[in-house]
Amino acid sequence: MTNAELNQLKKRYVANGAASPSEQFADRAKNAELWDADGNRFIDFAGGIGVLNIGHCHPKVVQAVKDQLDKVMHTCQTVMPYEGYVKVAEKLAAITPVRGEAKVMLANSGAEALENAVKIARAATGRNNVICFDGGYHGRTFMTMAMNGKVAPYATDFGTMPGCVFRAGYPVAEHGISEEEAVRRLKMVLKTDANPKDTAAIVLEPVLGEGGFYPAPQSFLEKIREICDEHGILMIVDEVQSGFGRTGKMFAIEHSGVKPDLMTMAKSMAAGMPISAVVGTAEHMDASGGNSLGGTYSGSPVSCAATLAVMEVFEEENILAKSQALGDKLAKRFAQWTSDFDAVVHPRNLGAMAAFELNGQDGQPAPDLAAALCKKAKEKGLILLSCGMFGNTIRFLMPVTIEDEVLEEGLDIVEASLKELVGQPATA
Template structure:
């Protein structure tokens, strides 16, 4: 079996809209390494888009899943519930930032978690409007596409979208968008498009994922909390990509000292098993009537068992502290590359192990080097790397190493990345 053969078969039967970055078909994976069907090894700097924070096939996660499968695989938590779901809810409520009493619900995907946050906020407030931010990404369902602040590829051809969704600029210092300007834009929305008394929620990623790995300044999140408190608006933290130790805290909002009213959890929650959650203040979470929230596969017992194992691994292996160490290592190595190519690399930034390198042309911060970014991603597999791009203009290389990666393997991958980068720019 070859990668080319599988790609040809895939093209015939899977719609082109569900494309793949690499024509590389994985046969097995362990921790931070993948091997394809042809036996080639890759260092994985993508972890399934921040899903395998505890590495591929962590033994503790695998064993937990096997043990649960020996018992049962599904009964539907809304029909015949089970202890593993209750235990996971208890632990997620405990892990969520802030001192408020909290409750949780389980769904299957991050997009479902976002949609349920909006439903809960609307039920609680009796209001209709939701404010999101330019460059934000919240999912691929119709409502979450409307919330997403980027057209291509997520929204192109898919309209119309739900109404009562409004966008404001997200503060990005390296592109001269200040916190003051972002807050002013929200005030302008209140004067021009929707009264604050009609706004149910403001949703924000503490670090924009698809938008370019821009971290929201603490003062911005604190100001959003103040605006929401002043006007009775629900503050939603979209922690889907930032959660479970990825940013050097359990959740990124902890960096700002802000407690959100509702928060989404997915991706890194269960080491690759599909489950997502909403955790929020109890009085807000209880606003919907019984039967108003749920889903057939939400809170899968197998995924719940995996998630409990992930939480144990994060604690036992001190992965939150390890996330900081990995981020510092990547920042140091990539910053050294930036010093050699200041006209091509605008910025190297990280919050924990959520790491980015933004590429430009001629030292111009407003001239995105999308072609170079695409070339790096396109050639990465030849060098035995898995890399991902992001950014409003697709000019950001993002690094999402497993929090279990060794320094030795991280440095090997960074050496390879440096070789790849120089092969393209020094040619």
């Protein structure tokens, strides 16, 4: 079917809240390129929103999925378990930097992982409160909508959110929240809203995802760890978007040396197959009773096979080094753009988790310009995403495995689009 025909079906049958604004439909893809239903080629700088760190349709993952389909597609692991689930758990326990001996549960999505992390923290502590941060994004289920540090579009239309969720400031110096101010706000929350004796967990992303790709300072993460230890609160680190090699290490928290009690992960775990995990200190993971965690499709055999293949790819293709090298290339190009264009500000990256912001002539965030850049890039054959509390951040989530020539072609499209939208390079 053509794009036009598929759009007619979308308008007729897909709920408005779930329908993509894109009028192109993916037909096939390979590494950092995809082609739509009309045969048009696009360079993919979105990576399925951080899902495709090793690219579209990596041959090793595709083969692992095909092989698993010939054996077992589904049993529900609580009814009849299978090798893939326990092998994934074994490998995640070995590589995830939580405190002490680790145990694992698998689920289907990042939101499910966060929901279960909160359940585990409540069971382990006997407490209810959860503290999150401005700009954080944790999912679209009711608990995770309450945890998100941004209302629109995730929770705008859905009524009252669950209680016992409180929020502190995330340190973003570019927007007036210093590390000292963020710590002060957190301590104030513990004094005025969330009694430490009733607080189960502090949940944060080591690098804000939807909130704008801001890395938390190491000293801030150390302070969170210290506050958690002081009050017997569990530290939960959300690595759904930053994990599996995006930042140049397997997990972003590794840059700090801080070890949380629980970690969540998803997205690039299985290169496109649906799976997520909660990994945590064994005593916390075992706090709830038998059959209290899980779900019908949680840790499906096919997704587990894909995850194990992804882990092999990371070792065989030195993905972490490639991520760091990609980040260095992006940082160099961003530096050029901040010099050439007044509108491009606040470039940043941790490995290949990279972004810059767009401001107007008044120096204020320019979300309309960010939207226009993404639109212009799409017209030129590049898929690009914006994000951030103010909607003015341009984030880069291309596969770490992107070929150099494809990367440069995509970056050239960004530059050409900037020139068309904000004029020729700025004068000195």
